[in-house]
Amino acid sequence: MTRWLAGTVGERGKVVAVDLDTRFVADINQHNVEVLEADIRHLSLENDSFDLIHARYVLIHIPDFQVALTNMLRLLKPGGWLVLEEPDFSAARAVVGERAACQSVDRVNQAILQMFGNRSMDYALGIKLPAILQKMGLQQLCVENEAPLSNGGSGVATMMKMSALQLAEKYIATGRATQEDIDQYCRFQMMNGHGRYTMQR
Numbered sequence: 001m002t003r004w005l006a007g008t009v010g011e012r013g014k015v016v017a018v019d020l021d022t023r024f025v026a027d028i029n030q031h032n033v034e035v036l037e038a039d040i041r042h043l044s045l046e047n048d049s050f051d052l053i054h055a056r057y058v059l060i061h062i063p064d065f066q067v068a069l070t071n072m073l074r075l076l077k078p079g080g081w082l083v084l085e086e087p088d089f090s091a092a093r094a095v096v097g098e099r100a101a102c103q104s105v106d107r108v109n110q111a112i113l114q115m116f117g118n119r120s121m122d123y124a125l126g127i128k129l130p131a132i133l134q135k136m137g138l139q140q141l142c143v144e145n146e147a148p149l150s151n152g153g154s155g156v157a158t159m160m161k162m163s164a165l166q167l168a169e170k171y172i173a174t175g176r177a178t179q180e181d182i183d184q185y186c187r188f189q190m191m192n193g194h195g196r197y198t199m200q201r
């Protein structure tokens with residue numbers, strides 16, 4: 001997004017990329033990009049306000065996301081655009097596949113929801129955001145709801161497998177899924193061309 005925005009705003013525009021962990025944007029060497037390692041809840045930029053602020057899969061990781069939202073709105077120019085892309089993990093499920101495998105996938109999905117809940121993070125934030133923004137008084141809301149079906153081996157499926165491998169201990173600690181479920185989940189995410197579909201967002 002940072003690289004794309006830098007190309008879109010052109011020579012006279014400016015893009016500020018903010019994350020607690022900037023390792024994936026640190027190597028962007030474009031004169032119209034500034035990379036800031038900062039907490040979006042408390043970031044204060046004296047001389048900057050923005051035509052557009054974008055966040056993807058960020059608010060869902062912040063228990064007090066309202067603080068982040070309020071700060072983003074403060075940093076926005078009057079009439080500016082706030083573009084948020086947030087998931088609703090409660091919609092994730094195995095759609096097609098062998099019964100036992102689908103049950104394992106669904107148990108791992110339950111573990112993911114439980115893990116978010118245990119950390120006071122709202123796993124269904126994406127579906128609630130429009131109402132939250134309405135309540136905050138925002139006008140001209142435009143809402144799109146995507147429900148992609150991912151075939152095994154697709155980019156999203158591969159990413160979910162990598163997440164499961166990295167977070168396996170935390171998933172198991174919820175008591176909702178076992179190591180066997182996680183192994184099954186990982187195999188399922190990579191089975192291609194045999195009608196193994198998951199819905200994940």
Ligand SMILES: C[S@@+](CC[C@H](N)C(=O)[O-])C[C@H]1O[C@@H](n2cnc3c(N)ncnc32)[C@H](O)[C@@H]1O
Pocket residue numbers: 018019020021038039040041055056057058061062
């Ligand atoms: C799932 S990643 C999404 C990364 C990126 N936005 C994307 O779409 O590829 C969530 C990111 O949110 C960042 N993050 C979490 N809490 C944050 C906060 N309070 N302020 C800034 N960044 C935060 C994490 O460091 C992580 O890089």
